[in-house]
Amino acid sequence: MSLRTRALQVTTYLGLAILAIATLFPLLWVTSIALMRAPETAAGTPPLWPHHPTLYNVVDIIRRQHLGRYFFNSMVVAAATTALSVLVAGSAGYALARVDFRGRRLVSWLVMLGVLIPNQALVLPLFEMFRAVHLINHYAALVLPAAANPVGIVLVQAYMRGIPAEILDAARIDGASEWRIFRSIVVPLMAPMLAAVGVLIFVVSWNDFMWPMIAMQQEGMQTLPVALAAIDREHYQDIGLMAAGATVTILPMVLVFLASQRYYLRSVIAGSLTD
């Protein structure tokens, strides 16, 4: 290895290390603060490390603020949204990329347009619609609008276009029905992209704030971020308690990332499809 490539490698890893630290530091600090108690958290900037680590704050916020209930709500909504929208993005993305039907271009354009519309602009019409069908304060109010995620559809469509059409033709000639082709060829080939879309949608759903705040006003139906914001308004001086709430909120996303990471790596190593 030459000196130049060596130097390039060192610089690259140094840059990546700085980025990793910048990303991880706030997360770790918040987790660390969640494990602290009054004297440490009361006086100005909390220290980096708890001197007497304790789960008091975590237990306290879960017990007294019924965080478990809100955690459950968020989990149901995020899981249902992810499952449904991966199903929709997978089938719609495939159809828009590879199934020849009338009006395909128009639908593609409409989906693209959907990517450009900010969610905030949809809040008012959505509220009217869901009130009309009496679904406000139901999980469905959060799951259904997110089921057709245009970003997910566009991502799957683009990915599917990269898969040679001849592979599907070969399966047709092999005698496979269209449904069999979707199940045995298309879905396995799309799997890495479906996993990525799933993680993306889970995170977006988990973090969503504005629409859940408006659609879920009944006590006990709020999602975690909305409930946490309410707790924050009451206990904003208790840094330890808030940090515990934040940690509990972030945890599932970290787990989702860790669980799917191996899968990403495999799909990257697997290399391109065509050669």
Place this chain on the structure above:
Amino acid sequence: MAALEIENVGKILRDGQAVLRDVTCAARDGELLAVVGPSGCGKSTLLRMVAGLESVTSGVIRIGGQTVNELAPQQRDVAMVFQNHALYPHMTVYENLAFGLLVRGTPRANIDLRVRRTAAQLGLEAMLRRYPRELSGGQRQRTALGRAMLRQPAVFLLDEPLSSLDVPLRAELRRELSTLHRSLGTTMVYVTHDQSEALSLGERIVVLAGGRVQQIDTPVQVYHRPANRFVAGFVGWPPMNFLAAESFDDPTRVPAGEGALEYGVRPECFCARPGGADDLPLTGRIERIESQGSEWHLELTHRLGQVLARLRPEEALRVGEQVRLWVKREDLHAFDRASGLRVEL
């Protein structure tokens, strides 16, 4: 096994572009029919129409006497090998081979037997557990071939199956294909843009250009009696020389026909000495000599242009010198200047 008949088939794309016009050709039961033509002439489109992957705008396609125009690819008993192999990337070689039998509900034990037999035939036994990305180019194409063979289809379609391979491998697989065709006895349509491949593999050749059939005949006939100027120039390498009567030393001795003619002489039909009294001389200056070992390629400038001649090496031939070459009358092809059609002299 079955014959394939293509009758007056046309293909017009949605944008109105006519890709194929009035194509009629047939492969007899068990025959290997080569379809050759320049890139973009509609070969793949024709093959895909036979497979059912493209709709038929006009005309009739019959397999084993049955009209298949409206049948889906799943219902036509054909198999196809694609240019870029199109193997299922997420399946092993074994699964790739087995897929077609699996979806047709063949019993597992039977599948296993047939997969292993085909793999053995193609030298793939050691590769059965590998994924396509772990195979060499030749092994991938063999797998694609195996996948098509395994189902014992009525018609076997091959779309430039060797063009992505390097030259030695291509020659090797070409020989294997030929052997395979003889042992399987299946009707095959082999599409290629490479005229030498068509000449060496095809029992008969269909020359396609601009979406139209130019000639259908045996390799010998296509080579020695090309139906028109296009076929004459396309088939054979190095290509045929096209000359005017005035290119020859004595234009009056060049046989004439009705209307204005253009003459064609294959590079190997020039001789350094006259063979008979009727031979036509042509004099030119040697511009270049390229030795191919057993023969030399001579580039000559004659009165009206250039010709390429393939001759036995002769020390006497030198660049820059005049040389007189001889062409036998029967080696002279003639084409009508207006229509391009062959004219018998």
